[in-house]
Amino acid sequence: MEKCLMEHVFSQRKEDVPKENTPDGSAVKKLVSQGRSPRAVFSPASFSPKVATPSTKYESRTNSGDIVLEHGNCEGASWSARTKFTPVVAHDEVKHQRFRFMFERLQEKADILDDVIHELGQELLQQNNLSEPTNPTVRHAELFVAAGRVCCDANGRLNPTSVLLESEQSFGCGKSVALDLSQLETYSLFPGQIIAIEGVNLDGKKVIVKKLYTDIKPVLADSLPTFSNDDGPLQVVVAAGPYTQTDTLMYQPLEDLVSYIRNHEPHALILVGPFVDAKHPHVEEGKLAETHDSLFEKIVEGIMEPLRGSHTQVVVVPCWRDVHHHVIYPTPPFLRTKRLMYTNLHFMSDPCQFSICGVKFGVTSVDVLFHLGKEEISYPAQGSDRLGRLAGHVLSQRNFYPLFPPAEELSVDLGHWEKLSHLPVAPHILILPSDLRYFIKNIKGCLVVNPERLAKGLVGGSMARLEIKAAGQGSQFPVSVVAQILKI
Known part of the structure; x- marks a missing residue:
């Protein structure tokens, strides 16, 4: 009798879930073709009405679009693609099916750590x-x-x-x-x-x-951009998760970001996880009535369908905090399912290095700046720019995550860390999202960008936009970049 009662309750609960909260791919395309807001696409199916309730605090914000930081002379920057060429995104592909982790022997770990001492130690001695x-x-x-x-x-x-x-x-x-x-x-x-x-x-x-x-000089990338200034500058937008507030899973900031991309049509959009954040209260409490994988696919469809046919290339970097993915660092790329077969969608590993029309990018989703800041000692205490110093450690140590042992919350596979985290050549642009204050700094010849988070607690966060030109002859660096941090 108890079994029958449980089946009856479960069947009632399934019937109570509105079917329109779980649209399939055709429903997504229908919403976009009708010009409706993608909010219904992002909204997850849930047993709790709080999950699908829009954040009134976010909607009542008054700083949307405010420019909070500029780098370089931004006067005259259009922030929109003047020439709508399709940029070429190149990277060393990491095969998901070959990404076996946590199979290291103790001796292998010791050898890896010893090799790092030898390699960087010799660099310090020679320099x-x-x-x-x-x-x-x-x-x-x-x-x-x-x-x-x-x-x-x-x-x-x-x-x-x-x-x-x-x-x-x-x-x-x-x-x-x-x-x-x-x-x-x-x-x-x-x-x-x-x-x-x-x-x-x-x-x-x-x-x-x-x-x-301690200061190991980084080797700077010397590759030249493959676009000319006649093509117009390369326009890139960068945003990092979480993409929704902590009191809802409506993904309103992500919806507004998609609207911005549709209006400005940059050449590339770089999105850094987490997308389905394991630390989100509603995810921790199990209030979703669909799988985490299904919600992630729905989020990606909500981003890509409005951009169907666009020249904008979307680069997606995972995070160890993505609840539907592997809780390991380095993190393999997301699996490309049948629902996510978009030609302008690129799944990367974390960390990753790739180039867009010859401009080299380095990205990691782990908050390495925050982790370093918790463990670093500096004397004198107020001797230098702290954020710049923390970012400088990443370049000086030639590693996306030089901290060892790592933060307690992070599981690191040293075998993949050795292959994917090292930075033998510093990229033109290094993206290090962090909970620490946003910044754009030229450090040791590399432009380091912290766009902060697209959503911060109950309110909206910020994103970065970059306008990249090929530098003229005689310039010390191959690219010239102006950039802004603005509120979503």
């Missing part, structure tokens, strides 16, 4: 004309050189008295040595950072550091 490194764990009464990885000798975060150096020579036997930083005028360190030092070790237990070397 600073230092002698060959020695083992820092033994006594040295005279000044010596060593290179290695910064480690923490404490249960909490790194502090000036808990800094250890794990060198390549001592890695095999698991040894490390404490560093005394008291004689340094300035430093900026975090766990996992590869550094070189000059110092003395009088007792074999602690190295008194006399000089510290």
Whole structure:
């Protein structure tokens, strides 16, 4: 009898779910062809009316379209494609079916970490004309050189008295040595950072550091854009998830972004996850009446159908927080199902490097700036631009995620990390979405962009738009970029 009662309740619940909340592909096309808002397309099926209730706080905002930051001389920028050529998006494809993870042996992990010490350590020694490194764990009464990885000798975060150096020579036997930083005028360190030092070790237990070397000069991309200025500048829009407020799953900011793209028709739209955020309250509480995969496909259709026939290329980068995807970093690209066969849709891995008409982009969805900011120690405390310094660590360490061990919330596969996270050549434009304040900075010859989030809590967030031109002869950099951060 209890079984029959449960079946009756479940059948009633299924009947209560409005069918129009789960449109199929034909319904999506019908909505778009009728010129209706894609909001009904983005809206998920749910057992709770709160999920499909528009956010009144978002709709009542007064700062929509406000420009909050500019980079370069934006006077005269059109932000719309003057010549509607179809840009070529090229990248090293990551095969989803070959993306096996968490199969590493301990020795393989050790070898990978040791290789990073050797490679970056040699770069530091060569760039600073230092002698060959020695083992820092033994006594040295005279000044010596060593290179290695910064480690923490404490249960909490790194502090000036808990800094250890794990060198390549001592890695095999698991040894490390404490560093005394008291004689340094300035430093900026975090766990996992590869550094070189000059110092003395009088007792074999602690190295008194006399000089510290951390700044590895990045190798800049020297490829030239394949478009000419006669074609008009390349227009690119960048946005990062979450794409909906925390009190609803209506995806109103994403709807407004699609409207902006339809009106301005940029050459490329770069969308960074999460799309179906595992940390969203309604997702955590299980209020959806459809699968997470179905909701994601619905979201992508809501983006792509209004752009059908458009020259705008859409680049989609996943996130480990996407509830329907793999909770691993690096993250494989989304699977391309039959519903998502669009010629102008490109699924990338996270992190990824790709080029649009010869302009090289690097993107990661992980909030590496926030993670580094929580673990970094810097002296003096207010000595430099913090956001620029954090972004500089990514370029100096030639890695999308140089922090080790990683943040507790992040599962990192070191095998794929070695293949996909390294930045042997810095891109023209590096996109690092973060919860930290938006910025656009030229750092070491690379333009670093943090567009922040398209949705922030209960309100709307921001996005970035870039106008890219081929630089003239004699210019130090192959591209010239003006950019803006604006409120959605």
